């Protein structure tokens with residue numbers, strides 16, 4: 001378990017003092033994949049780098065499995081850090097070393113015998129699917145392959161925590177999916193806690209169990225991923241969600257509509273068709289479906305339906321009340 005308590009990180013430069021993280025408290029459970037999203041400059045890297053003390057917090061505590069890292073230094077800190085692996089946006093591989101040696105380097109730092117190192121490196125490369133690349137140099141690898149080396153290196157010492165700082169931000173969408181699948185597998189097979197920061201909500205949707213949204217050094221919203229997607233509270237969170245759940249209606253459709261255009265959201269097993277057909281049986285209105293989409297988040301469906309209702313004003317209002325009762329969310333986008 002990772003407990004972050006009242007963490008603050010300030011950067012003091014000659015001219016100014018910049019607050020990177022402003023009083024963040026967060027508990028991340030063992031075996032969980034926890035996402036932190038926010039725009040550039042929100043303080044995500046400052047926060048994640050505080051977890052392994054790559055940045056020393058100005059104030060506050062970072063407690064991992066009961067050990068307060070902020071109380072440690074030197075050898076004791078280095079020992080605890082072996083339990084925390086990290087991967088980076090630009091991979092941070094050593095270009096003059098082969099794939100094998102990049103991974104072995106992490107183990108040498110942990111003082112193991114050459115035979116033990118060789119065995120472990122081959123095992124790690126097998127796990128990330130790079131056995132055939134062990135003797136090549138990073139320059140000969142694709143971005144996705146480089147990140148696989150980064151992952152193998154990060155896992156070398158059997159960490160209990162893996163920190164990912166924009167680990168897929170330099171990769172194309174297909175490669176991103178493959179790397180996210182690998183991270184998912186690592187989390188499942190080894191029970192490693194993963195903390196992942198990203199500016200892409202799509203990544204959170206694919207991978208995370210819980211998510212926190214950061215803005216100006218603070219966490220402004222936090223919750224399980226399905227709940228945050230289905231019912232975001234803060235404006236910024238809504239913005240991030242829209243990048244995944246977005247829909248576009250041709251503007252003439254809205255302009256020329258003689259009825260009410262509504263957005264209905266269905267959560268989990270609430271069947272959208274049933275609600276609409278029941279509605280039409282009980283209310284003298286017409287319903288015209290303009291757009292429909294179902295996203296699966298954590299394997300639970302989240303459906304969005306855009307419907308145009310036509311009829312007289314009272315009937316439309318009664319229909320809206322009915323839908324409101326039967327679904328989790330209704331919004332009127334346009335009234336004729």
Ligand SMILES: Nc1ncnc2c1ncn2[C@@H]1O[C@H](COP(=O)(O)OP(=O)(O)O)[C@@H](O)[C@H]1O
Pocket residue numbers: 011012013018019020021038039040041042043044045046047
């Ligand atoms: N080494 C540093 N020195 C001075 N300011 C920094 C340093 N690192 C980050 N910052 C500042 O801290 C704030 C948060 O940055 P960062 O943690 O990198 O955000 P993010 O990862 O969300 O883009 C920004 O205003 C950034 O300019």
Ligand SMILES: [Mg+2]
Pocket residue numbers: 044045046166
């Ligand atoms: Mg960053």
